[in-house]
Amino acid sequence: xxxxSSLSRSRDDLRPVDGALLxxxxxxxxxxxxxxxxxxxxxxxxxRIVTLIGPNGAGKTSLLKVLLxxxxxxxxxxxxxxxLRIGYMPQRIQVDEILPITVRRxxxxxxxxxxxxxxxxxxxxxxxxxxxxxxxSVSGGEMQRILLARALLREPxxxxxxEPAQGVDVAGQGEVxxxxxxxxxxxxxxxxxVSHELHxxxxxxxxxxCLNQHVCCTGKPDVVxxxxxxxxxxGKTMPAGMALxxxxxxxxxxxxxxxxxxDGPPGCDCHGPGxxxxxx
Amino acid sequence: xxxxxxxxxxxxxxxxxxxGPLGSFVVWRRMAYFGDTLAHSAxxxxxxxxxxxxxVNLTVIIxxxxxxxxxxxxxxxxxxxxxxxxxxxxHSSLSLGLVxxxxxxxxxxxxxxxxxxxxxxxxxxDLIGIFIGGALALGMLAALWRPLLAMTVHEDLARVExxxxxxxxxxxxxxxxxxxxxxxKVVGILLITSLMIIPAAAARRLSSTPEQMALFAALIGCLAxxxxxxxxxxxxxxAGPSIVVAAALLFAVIFSxxxxxxxxxxxxxx
Numbered sequence: 343x344x345x346x347s348s349l350s351r352s353r354d355d356l357r358p359v360d361g362a363l364l365x366x367x368x369x370x371x372x373x374x375x376x377x378x379x380x381x382x383x384x385x386x387x388x389x390r391i392v393t394l395i396g397p398n399g400a401g402k403t404s405l406l407k408v409l410l411x412x413x414x415x416x417x418x419x420x421x422x423x424x425x426l427r428i429g430y431m432p433q434r435i436q437v438d439e440i441l442p443i444t445v446r447r448x449x450x451x452x453x454x455x456x457x458x459x460x461x462x463x464x465x466x467x468x469x470x471x472x473x474x475x476x477x478x479s480v481s482g483g484e485m486q487r488i489l490l491a492r493a494l495l496r497e498p499x500x501x502x503x504x505e506p507a508q509g510v511d512v513a514g515q516g517e518v519x520x521x522x523x524x525x526x527x528x529x530x531x532x533x534x535x536v537s538h539e540l541h542x543x544x545x546x547x548x549x550x551x552c553l554n555q556h557v558c559c560t561g562k563p564d565v566v567x568x569x570x571x572x573x574x575x576x577g578k579t580m581p582a583g584m585a586l587x588x589x590x591x592x593x594x595x596x597x598x599x600x601x602x603x604x605d606g607p608p609g610c611d612c613h614g615p616g617x618x619x620x621x622x
Numbered sequence: 623x624x625x626x627x628x629x630x631x632x633x634x635x636x637x638x639x640x641x642g643p644l645g646s647f648v649v650w651r652r653m654a655y656f657g658d659t660l661a662h663s664a665x666x667x668x669x670x671x672x673x674x675x676x677x678v679n680l681t682v683i684i685x686x687x688x689x690x691x692x693x694x695x696x697x698x699x700x701x702x703x704x705x706x707x708x709x710x711x712x713h714s715s716l717s718l719g720l721v722x723x724x725x726x727x728x729x730x731x732x733x734x735x736x737x738x739x740x741x742x743x744x745x746x747x748d749l750i751g752i753f754i755g756g757a758l759a760l761g762m763l764a765a766l767w768r769p770l771l772a773m774t775v776h777e778d779l780a781r782v783e784x785x786x787x788x789x790x791x792x793x794x795x796x797x798x799x800x801x802x803x804x805x806x807k808v809v810g811i812l813l814i815t816s817l818m819i820i821p822a823a824a825a826r827r828l829s830s831t832p833e834q835m836a837l838f839a840a841l842i843g844c845l846a847x848x849x850x851x852x853x854x855x856x857x858x859x860x861a862g863p864s865i866v867v868a869a870a871l872l873f874a875v876i877f878s879x880x881x882x883x884x885x886x887x888x889x890x891x892x
Contacts, residue, residue: 410782430782437775441650442829451772452783476830496783 362387363426363500363532369408369418371401378404380556382418386500391526391533393543393563396553397575402536403433405553406504409534426500429493429531433504435485437477445480445488446473452492459495466528467491467521482509486518494525501525503535507542519546540576626742630851633744633752634865637805638817638843640756643763643836644801645818645843646825647794650774650832654819655705656693659712660795661802661814663689665719668736668806672729673722679751679803686799689715694791716811739810739862741851748807755804759797766793771832809862816866817843824873842872 365385371378378401386392394402407413409420410430437443449460464470467487472480480488486506493501506522507515519542526533537543543550544563552558558571566572648657667682674681689711696707723731732740744752763770769790773780781787805814825838849872850865 407778410778412778412781428782430779432776432779435776435779438650438652440823440826441774441832442826442835443775443832444830447831448775451768451775451780492779502782 362421363423364409364534365421366405366409367419367421369405369415369420371404371408371413372416373404377555379408379415382553382557384551384557384560386532386534388499388532389526389530390548391523391535391546393547393550394534394536394553395538395540395543395550395576396558400554402553403504406502406534406536410502423499427496427498429496429498429501431486431489431493431501431503431506433508433536435489439478443477444473445469445475445477448477448488449492449495453496455495459497463491463494466494466525483511483514483518486510490521490525494529497529498531500532500534503533505536505538507537515542519543522546626744627851627855629744629746629749630741630861631848633749634741634808634847634851635844636749636752636756637801637808638821638847639840640759640763640801641805641814641817642821642825642839642841642843644759644797645820645822646832646836646839647763647770647774648798648815648818649822649826654815655708655712657798657802657815657818659693659708659715660686660689660798661811662712663715663719664802664806664811664814665736666715666722667719667803668731669719669722669726672726672731679755679806682803682806683796683799686802687796690795690799694795735810736806737810737812738860739806739808739813741808741861741865742854744807752804752807755800759800759804762793762797762800766790766797770794809865813862813866816869817846820866820869820873821846824869824876827876842876843869846872 362385366382369382370380382405384392394405396402404413408415410428411420411422437448461470464473467490469480469484469487469491472484472488477485477488486509490503490506493503501522503522507518510518522533522535523546525531544567547563549561550563550566551560552566552569552572552575554575558575559566559569561569648654663685664682667685668678670676670685671678671681693707693711696702696711697704702710720733723733734740735743769780769785770793772783772785773787773790777787801818802811802814805817809817821842822835822839824842825835828838829835846869847865849868851861853859853868854861854864
């Protein structure tokens with residue numbers, strides 16, 4: 343794993359960092375007096391799948407919005423490779439019944455592309471039969487594929503997916519993640535996604551960032567899934583039979599997800615939240 | 623046919639041709655009440671025009687744009703719901719306009735004409751104004767069409783894809799202000815939004831693409847103008863309201879006639 347602290351190696355903030363497509367440096371976000379993100383460092387490399395996991399209200403979608411430039415961070419900065427083209431797949435899309443629009447027109451809203459690439463992308467995501475349907479008539483899973491197609495038609499350097507398997511049944515979820523991995527191989531793009539489907543994420547991701555306002559832990563899926571910070575957040579949903587390995591933590595989370603300092607129980611080493619990275 | 627009827631027909635249809643496509647966006651973006659609020663403030667613009675001796679259409683546009691900006695700012699606060707803010711501004715700006723008109727000395731403003739339109743009094747100069755303003759509005763709408771449609775479907779997605787959302791929404795506000803100023807003479811301040819919304823809503827049943835809906839909305843608007851004028855001449859009813867009644871009738875007919883099958887087919891997911 344790259345060291346997150348090496349972000350500061352580049353002097354020019356607008357220059358790419360370590361060849362990364364996108365990086366966040368000490369990003370914090372406060373909204374309505376509530377702290378949503380705190381000191382987040384992360385990056386996405388070309389051709390790699392990075393998955394953001396975390397409990398509800400952990401700030402996953404907010405972090406995506408900051409990274410996409412939809413929301414400006416209260417402090418810290420987001421670095422993008424110059425000319426970076428992003429294909430974005432939002433969490434949920436609901437087109438009002440009053441707006442008549444076919445899938446074909448919907449795809450066309452994302453930008454201009456030729457007929458061949460349209461046919462190819464539709465084949466890849468498997469929704470070529472839907473082209474002339476009204477957008478409102480397709481199912482949740484089909485809509486996810488259509489959104490993915492719209493993102494791919496932009497020939498993105500980076501795919502940003504907010505819960506790509508949402509509204510898809512369990513059997514379909516595995517397919518979605520396989521599709522994403524296949525598309526990554528085919529397009530060579532970086533992928534940044536948010537997901538709840540922990541076991542599936544663990545299979546598809548190159549690295550996992552466990553977020554709960556700050557970065558709790560980060561690294562390869564197998565390492566993160568054994569991290570105490572991860573276990574604290576997801577302990578009950580962890581697949582059985584995984585070995586435990588412990589290291590010390592300086593904080594725990596209260597019911598609201600706020601970081602609570604330990605009052606000094608014995609044996610608690612003090613690492614800063616961002617320091618316990620893992621080298622895989 | 624008498625000259626004034628021909629002028630009324632041409633002017634009314636010109637307005638309908640612009641109001642239909644713009645109204646489609648008003649409907650898609652759920653901005654009916656927003657448009658109404660802007661229109662209500664137009665009377666204040668009229669009073670201002672007389673007060674400072676500027677062209678009334680110009681002051682109406684300026685005031686509508688200013689109000690639109692105030693609304694955009696007010697929507698960012700969360701203490702009051704948007705419809706409350708709109709309600710406050712719509713009625714206070716209309717009342718302020720009425721009060722301001724009362725203060726104007728030496729000028730007799732035909733209040734009814736501004737509130738409910740005076741299409742039968744449309745002059746040659748008015749027609750030229752409607753054509754210029756209408757052509758400008760249609761040109762702007764054509765230029766904004768794709769980005770505006772993209773952000774209507776999903777604002778964040780459009781922004782990531784490179785749409786300059788703030789700029790496009792400002793352009794849209796300006797467009798609404800322009801059309802209100804242009805249409806004021808025909809249907810009046812209180813009824814302008816109906817000429818945008820009713821034909822567009824009626825056109826939904828007949829369309830499967832956004833462009834079709836805009837086109838049908840323009841056509842239905844023209845039919846409403848023709849029908850309303852005919853009714854007005856036949857039964858000696860006020861022209862502006864008659865046009866709106868005709869539009870409402872067309873809406874009712876289109877919405878109920880071909881059965882529910884079409885709607886049901888749209889609603890049921892395959």
